[in-house]
Amino acid sequence: MPQMNMMQALTSAMDVKLAEDERVLAFGEDVGYFGGVFGVTRGLQEKYGSSRVFDAPINEGAIIAMAMGMATNGMRPIAEIQFADYIFPGFDQIISELTRIRYRSAGQYTAPVTIRTPCGGGIYGGQTHSMSPEAFFTHIPGLVVAMPSNPYDAKGLLISCIESDDPALFFEPKRLYNGPFDGDPNKPQSSWKDHPKGEVPEGNYTVPLGVADVVREGSDVTVVAYGTMVHVALAAAEAEGVDAEIIDLRTLIPYDIDTVARSVQKTGRCVILHEAPRTSGFGAELAAQIQEDCFYSLEAPIQRVTGWDTPYPHAHEWSYFPGQERVARALKKTVEFA
Amino acid sequence: MPKATKITKGPLKGATQDDIHEFYRMMLLIRRFEERAGQLYGMGHIAGFCHLYIGQEAVVTGMQAAITDGDQVITGYRDHGHMLACGMDPKGVMAELTGREGGYSRGKGGSMHMFSKEKNFYGGHGIVGAQVPIGTGLAMSNRYKGSDRVCLTYFGDGATNQGQVYEAFNMASLWKLPVVYVIENNMYAMGTSVERASAETELYKRGISFEIEGEEVDGMDVMAVKKAGEKAVKHARSGKGPYILEMKTYRYRGHSMSDPAKYRKREEVDDIRSHRDPIEGLKHQMIDAEIATEDELKALDKEIKAIVKDAADFALESPEPDPAELWTDVLREAEAV
Ligand SMILES: Cc1ncc(C[n+]2csc(CCOP(=O)(O)OP(=O)(O)O)c2C)c(N)n1
Ligand SMILES: [Mg+2]
Numbered sequence: 001m002p003q004m005n006m007m008q009a010l011t012s013a014m015d016v017k018l019a020e021d022e023r024v025l026a027f028g029e030d031v032g033y034f035g036g037v038f039g040v041t042r043g044l045q046e047k048y049g050s051s052r053v054f055d056a057p058i059n060e061g062a063i064i065a066m067a068m069g070m071a072t073n074g075m076r077p078i079a080e081i082q083f084a085d086y087i088f089p090g091f092d093q094i095i096s097e098l099t100r101i102r103y104r105s106a107g108q109y110t111a112p113v114t115i116r117t118p119c120g121g122g123i124y125g126g127q128t129h130s131m132s133p134e135a136f137f138t139h140i141p142g143l144v145v146a147m148p149s150n151p152y153d154a155k156g157l158l159i160s161c162i163e164s165d166d167p168a169l170f171f172e173p174k175r176l177y178n179g180p181f182d183g184d185p186n187k188p189q190s191s192w193k194d195h196p197k198g199e200v201p202e203g204n205y206t207v208p209l210g211v212a213d214v215v216r217e218g219s220d221v222t223v224v225a226y227g228t229m230v231h232v233a234l235a236a237a238e239a240e241g242v243d244a245e246i247i248d249l250r251t252l253i254p255y256d257i258d259t260v261a262r263s264v265q266k267t268g269r270c271v272i273l274h275e276a277p278r279t280s281g282f283g284a285e286l287a288a289q290i291q292e293d294c295f296y297s298l299e300a301p302i303q304r305v306t307g308w309d310t311p312y313p314h315a316h317e318w319s320y321f322p323g324q325e326r327v328a329r330a331l332k333k334t335v336e337f338a
Numbered sequence: 339m340p341k342a343t344k345i346t347k348g349p350l351k352g353a354t355q356d357d358i359h360e361f362y363r364m365m366l367l368i369r370r371f372e373e374r375a376g377q378l379y380g381m382g383h384i385a386g387f388c389h390l391y392i393g394q395e396a397v398v399t400g401m402q403a404a405i406t407d408g409d410q411v412i413t414g415y416r417d418h419g420h421m422l423a424c425g426m427d428p429k430g431v432m433a434e435l436t437g438r439e440g441g442y443s444r445g446k447g448g449s450m451h452m453f454s455k456e457k458n459f460y461g462g463h464g465i466v467g468a469q470v471p472i473g474t475g476l477a478m479s480n481r482y483k484g485s486d487r488v489c490l491t492y493f494g495d496g497a498t499n500q501g502q503v504y505e506a507f508n509m510a511s512l513w514k515l516p517v518v519y520v521i522e523n524n525m526y527a528m529g530t531s532v533e534r535a536s537a538e539t540e541l542y543k544r545g546i547s548f549e550i551e552g553e554e555v556d557g558m559d560v561m562a563v564k565k566a567g568e569k570a571v572k573h574a575r576s577g578k579g580p581y582i583l584e585m586k587t588y589r590y591r592g593h594s595m596s597d598p599a600k601y602r603k604r605e606e607v608d609d610i611r612s613h614r615d616p617i618e619g620l621k622h623q624m625i626d627a628e629i630a631t632e633d634e635l636k637a638l639d640k641e642i643k644a645i646v647k648d649a650a651d652f653a654l655e656s657p658e659p660d661p662a663e664l665w666t667d668v669l670r671e672a673e674a675v
Contacts, residue, residue, distance in 0.1 A: 033601065034529035089502070128464030316661055
């Protein structure tokens with residue numbers, strides 16, 4: 001089976017859909033001619049022409065709204081927002097239009113738009129190039145929100161989003177584009193080569209929306225994570241010698257509470273991880289739902305390990321980033337709680 | 339010739355010798371500063387994003403000469419030149435690039451996010467176009483306070499397509515706000531050329547439907563910039579409302595440090611460098627007008643290199659901010675976890 005990094009897997013997903021479905025097109029800033037600032041759309045304009053893969057001016061608001069216009073008339077646009085930090089000029093369109101058209105037209109219209117956007121830190125991007133803004137979007141009814149942690153899931157989830165009749169926001173943890181990242185910036189960049197999830201089929205396959213993946217089975221504590229933090233969790237559990245059950249949510253909306261609850265009922269303990277700031281982060285939603293579903297099983301308070309409640313700083317990126325040490329500390333505290 | 343007297347003929351006409359020397363000095367300072375920043379980046383001392391201003395030096399230098407103390411300046415993320423032109427300390431700018439305590443934002447902002455209240459510099463904004471309505475708001479506050487201050491609001495050719503620019507244009511014109519919009523048209527927005535992104539490529543015309551006057555300026559010629567800048571600033575200051583200057587300029591380096599700039603031909607860059615370079619151009623004019631000699635300018639270059647070296651040394655010696663510092667200036671003092 002071909003081995004791909006996350007960028008190649010995403011390119012492949014779009015390639016597959018562009019090839020088999022005329023209604024699919026891809027556009028955004030520097031997406032066509034340049035192939036995307038990270039190269040995720042590289043080669044697609046050459047292959048499918050500039051009427052299907054093209055550049056947009058710096059217009060996040062109109063990019064998203066035009067995608068919606070096209071989608072309500074039967075197309076399946078993939079819009080790229082160059083960094084998740086730039087999505088906010090389009091926030092109004094996402095909240096007020098894109099995600100409500102199905103409801104407000106009583107299902108006459110749907111807007112199958114897929115918005116792809118790189119998120120997260122780890123590249124010294126500072127305040128305007130490092131955000132993980134997923135929680136703003138999980139608060140909007142009517143929007144699928146996905147964030148893969150590996151190439152295989154990335155391709156399968158992206159195809160699911162494109163094929164879904166609902167609008168989807170697809171976050172790409174940019175630190176994982178080239179290889180898994182366990183939160184240790186001093187290690188050399190790892191590669192997806194030889195990683196089992198770097199094996200990616202060429203053709204069409206899907207990873208279903210709303211189904212979490214148990215990436216490590218364990219009995220001491222449940223760790224709920226997504227994106228980059230899945231890899232940090234694996235490394236921290238290993239380092240701390242904790243028998244953690246690690247769940248990769250893969251999609252935040254819908255989220256697979258059944259898998260999470262089953263695990264927490266088994267372990268009785270839970271740590272939630274995300275890179276985004278803590279207050280009103282997605283971890284708050286998870287913690288609330290878990291305590292509702294697992295109240296009688298819980299043997300320790302649910303812990304969250306998150307980014308700080310500050311903008312992503314330019315200096316001390318690795319203090320802000322919830323790395324292995326912070327995760328390990330929370331695991332230990334939770335496991336030892338009596 | 340006494341240095342304060344005005345030059346009466348040739349391309350430098352109207353400026354004093356002192357002015358010209360100052361323009362030359364400032365443009366060279368910006369260039370040498372940026373070259374050094376590029377080196378520090380290459381050596382791993384600056385991380386993340388770093389957008390160099392090399393090639394565009396005449397724009398901020400000429401515009402700065404057209405305003406007076408107290409006028410405001412705001413720009414995007416390609417901001418190092420603007421800060422130096424505003425008189426901010428090269429040390430503090432460089433130390434922000436390296437993310438140190440001695441930086442203008444104590445390491446929290448980085449290359450794209452620096453400010454100086456003392457110099458009326460309002461940043462440094464990483465989100466394309468965001469500064470345009472903010473600069474318009476600064477102009478609004480000037481009007482409200484009854485001051486005669488003007489705000490220079492800089493943005494790129496790519497930024498001219500953001501919708502909020504036009505919301506700002508309309509209000510600025512409707513309310514006759516003292517703002518000069520300086521469009522730095524360096525022909526590219528990342529990898530996208532103006533022709534591939536803009537239906538109207540003559541960007542100075544972008545104000546027409548808002549009744550905002552605009553003109554095209556040779557942004558590689560500091561004297562042309564100054565002249566156009568003075569006219570525009572006078573217009574804004576006298577209560578006639580906003581003015582648009584489209585500076586035709588060019589960036590020699592990639593968009594940021596990680597951009598190999600494959601979307602343009604090497605010859606295009608070489609051609610502009612060898613025929614339109616703002617610093618070389620002024621140098622020839624100065625020598626022709628006999629207000630400087632090669633040797634004097636060489637000595638000046640040495641002096642500037644020393645200033646830049648000091649800035650770089652400072653930026654490397656200044657300690658990283660205390661991690662606790664990263665929790666200040668949010669809203670409340672948050673607690674580290
Ligand atoms: C809202 C937003 N969208 C996209 C970006 C990414 N981006 C940064 S700079 C840039 C190009 C801007 O070009 P231009 O306005 O011409 O300025 P220049 O870089 O040439 O100085 C883009 C697309 C951003 N920072 N903010
Ligand atoms: Mg430009």
